[in-house]
Amino acid sequence: MTDTDSLVADLRFAEPDNPYLRDPGTSFHPVDELDPETAREQAAVLRDAVREHDARYYTDADPLVSDAVYDTLFERLQTLEETFDLDREGSPTRRVGGETLDELDTVAHVTRMLSIQQSVDADEVREFDDRVHREVGDVSYVCEPKFDGLSVEVVYVDGVYTRAATRGDGDEGEDVTEQVRTIRSIPERLAGDPPGFLAVRGEVYVPRPAFREHNRERVERGEEPFANPRNLAAGTLRQLDVSAVADRPLDCYFYDVLGWRATAPATAEPFSEVEDDDSRPDTQRAETAALDRFGLRTVDRSEHVGEIDGALDYRDRLLDDREELDYEIDGVVIKVDDRAAREELGATSRAIRWAFAYKFPARREVTRVTDVVVQVGRTGRLTPVALLDPVDVGGVTVARASLHNPEQIAELGVGVGDRVRVKRAGDVIPQVTEVVDDGDDGHFEFPDTCPVCDSPAERDGPVAFCTGGLSCDAQVARTIQHYASRGGLDIEGLGEERVEQLREAGLLDNLPDLYRLPERRGALAGLGGWGETSADNLIAEVRASREPPLPEFLAGLGIHEVGEATARNLAREFGDFETFRSATVDELVAVDDVGETVARTIREFLDNPDNAAVIDELLGFVDPESVETDDDGDALAGLTFVFTGSLSEPRRVASDLVERHGGSATGSVSGNTDYLVAGENPGQSKRDDADSEDVPVVDEDGFADVLAERGVDWPPAE
Template sequence: MMNEFEKASEQVEQLRKEIEHHNHQYYVLDQPEIQDFEYDQLMQELITLEEKYPELLSSDSPTQRVGGIALEAFPKVEYNIPKLSLANAFNDSDLRNFHHRVVSSIGEDVEYVLEYKFDGLTVVLNFEEGRFVRGATRGDGFVGEDVTSNLRTIYSIPLRLKEKATLEVRGEIFISKADFLTLNANREKNGEPLFANPRNAAAGSIRQLDPKLAAIRPLDAFIFNLENIEDKGFTSHSETLDYLKGTGLKVSEYFLCKGIDEIIEKCHYWSDHRQDLPFEIDGLVIKVNNLAQREKLGATSKSPRWAIAFKFPAEEKKTKLLDVEVQVGRTGVLTPAAILEPVSLAGTIVSRATLHNEDYIQARDIRIGDQVIVKKAGDIIPEVVRVVIEDRIGEERKFTMPKHCPVCGAHTHRVEGEAAIKCTNVACPAMVRRGIIHFVSRNAMDIEGLGPAVVTQLLENSLIKDPSDIYYLEKNKLMQLERMGEKSTDNLLKSIEKSKESGLARLIFAMGIPFVGERGAKVLAEEYKNIDNLFRAKVEDLTQIKDIGEKMAENIVAFFSEEENQKIIERLKTAGVVMEISQAEEKRNDLFEGLNFVLTGTLLHLTRKQAGDLIEERGGKVTSSVSKNTHYVVAGAEAGSKLQKAEKLGVNIINEDQFIEMIGTN
């Protein structure tokens, strides 16, 4: 006869199975069998038993989905088999070329599986003996981040499979369109910043260090690939998907297609009907179904040869242009922005879009009151593409750029030979705010904790009026600001103190001199060694330096001749900001002197900025595009069109390891 503990153990096991069954019915199949009240009773009964018998508590219990202790950082996960990305197709021709390559390689008929290309965050899940033991982000395909605690909070990921299988799968974390709208509505009500789109919301939620924050987000998951399993004798991809579905994993619908014509037909259909789906997709994935054929096709270093992703063209929507609002940037340039009748576009509600400049508006004859077509450039930045002329009713109004700054009222003028119209007041509040935000940014003085919201508070409370004031901030006054407690204030002051040692190149870049970017700032620091030497430089001297053109030289001289800028520099000096080139900055060799580099793809050991800095420290130059003047292309994972162009032009292509070897101890 069982004792009380054994009875409780049996009851706990039964409750867990029953709750997981109902989780599967509700979150995976969307076919609930019981009411919420009945489900809550089952859960409460399990919680009570686990509290009474703590030794029965286990990590795969349904009660553990609420999130555990916050982490300080995500542990790294190294993949034995790289998680490759897919090559892209953008039109029918790309799809036919893919099919031709496949058929030519294997010499027999091919069946394809077509799947949705989810717009979310890719993860890799591991199950041992049926229990969910680890989940990680894909990362760069070689190293990901362990986000198991956050993934445990997602109800569509079973903590126990329906069979005791040991396997690895790949899937996508996403937030449905309806849940995303509700999430943003709640954030707006609470005064929190809105998420840009469902993908950002999902990715940001999974990368929260506190699992409790992930637990309250409406995250969902689809599994789309079996990465590894003990031998089951599978012969096709569709067979593996059916198997995974049978284990309790949530697998999206897929389509079997016999030829490329059927694939193209479905690509066109879903390009037009993607809005009918309850979740965001940005394309379709086409995979060879037969696993033996896949093995024969193999893979390149970047992507498998048996699969391709068809990317949908940028979505376009029609809406009304209600008004044009002019914004003032860091350098005083006035930029027109379209105020739109809100429209759902590529997963977000868009109510503003860029109009670039006055010439852009005039060339397209864009008028206030027009029906316009908007799209997201690069699926990110909304822009007005064209006017629907046939919809005009005669009440539309032409727009002209203001003769006075909309912020400070000063006169504006058009820069000769450019489309830019600028405010003439160097003390314009909009310019001051943008200039300070630039000064403290990561690539400039890198003052952590001094973001746009804090800068705005400092200005509104008259604690600062220019960048130099940052170094004279007092703790007691900072703590009076909203959301600035003692700890955050101390951290900010430490970051401000640390920034004094940022170096001459960063300081020059931080000053926001027109046309002087990071590269130009480094060149100036190396040439002049300290700020006083640069202050005395003349246009004719500056133009003798490689990479310094006449326009940049004129702006440098004009900047240092401004009395207000001179005062700011003196106050920075007094505060202890280093104005001389450091030993680390000066320790440059000429290993890459005269050589042009292009960085493409994802690097494993270095960020692109780190690699760029290493090149420039050795006299080389980093450019954004490949040309006949490019000497080396450093190609990481997922290198795309730049790599192809380099191959076509015969440019030297090296990987990251070869690049690091070139640098050596130099």
């Protein structure tokens, strides 16, 4: 048989002469040159071709064209449908989502979706077999993997995808029709000659490679990974934003028929009133073969066995192969093959009596490393994290463990594929303690660059940091929070939760986006927990920060090791931002409180081209105030002040005044502190420290007296 003969024989959704199946041409006439009839005809042929390509890729794992060619065909179909306003009912393009639902409705199932009895004990499996033989005589079994995903009911009417629902309580489930529609392995239209009404049960899951990649991306961004693929699948299907569902790597296998009738029901609902007829196949094997002919994806690891010992052997073989499968399973399902025997066995109030789940034992303490990911924290710290096959540690399922730093990785010799022992340090944080068996993928090499922004990684002893700063997407939230904090520009109303909310809403993708909020007022006011007043308040705060004092602006940039005190010294030394920005390492080292390490850190931050681009964009909105670079003498030389509480002038004004006259202003009380200046509502901890260090505490009038004795005015003259 030639390749062309094989292609024709295997077709399910397209005609043999469809021009878009193998080596299709992708040079199309411009749509504005097409008449409506030609557009409809081309769209119809493209729909069939895209359905066929979906089946070949997602169901058969045997694609006919490259991803790039597929994308071109898909985009052409979308363009035709949009330009000519074509009916998209049943079209593959409906999978891309695009809508947001208000809520998930509840719908009644075609038939009850019951659970099954399960155990890890082989003796209980034999008891199940004994009962089946006592009640219905000799039977054979079909054995299948037990998927660890989310069970769904999917309904087709006249071969067209009509509805999907979660299992729910077994009688009713949540309507997830639009969410499930986005799963490309589920056909919008069945192939072959399906019955007029077909309801099937399947398992929505996330393939293990896709799960690892999704978790890798989350961990690199500093987000918590999902504990297991089932949690990701379940959380995704219940999303109201259908576009978000379409972006998640969901897949599905089908394994049971819930309803089958040769002709479609007279009315669309309720499907629970549709009864089977004699056209339904008589065995599990025949039903599975029919689903496969219709283009519904069925698992290729099922087996037919004549007796229970064959089922037990199947389970043991699948347990040995578990780590090699592309999907997560937690056991096998053993089903009576004959449908008449099933009906005789019946069900209890909660479980069917013709099937049994023979579970795998839980992984305990020793498990496999599926990936090692470098997580970028909000401070830029790079922390290696081992992603694991879920394992039970002290009664808690663990799917990740910290590797702390590059030195620990080298010491343990951890690599992807290794089997490792895991413990919970202090019964809280999981850690890898040793490698039990080496895998085949070699040891993990800590990267020289940040996995998110590709900036160089910098070592500080055993710890590594990303040098990307403003340009690193993983640090954006932390950067904005710091910039708006009291240690930066003090923009009230931008705490951690609000920054995360604005980022999720797409209003704060980077630091300069803060200054675009006034033009996005409507979207801001419409967020949950906001409103007209709170939006206006934040916008007023943002506008008020457009001419920040230079020390606050320098501190707000979040340069590693540049806090408020260092920022004041830099501002006083260089006077304006551009002079600071062009300073050499030697010029930076000459500044008080700036050593060579800090100077090089500052220079690397400013020289990073991505950081420079963000700063340039930011300077399009803000104009940092210059400061006087001349000292006002050394009247306060040798004196160290700490401030707490509110003064009649901002505390930064007091700090600047002290330092301009040769004194020091620090943030914490120590034995070297000469005065703690306590304004209104002072912090108790600094007062306690002053008591313990025998440091004099003065109010604002006392502070003015200390300065007056040395010829310095407080408040300072304008």
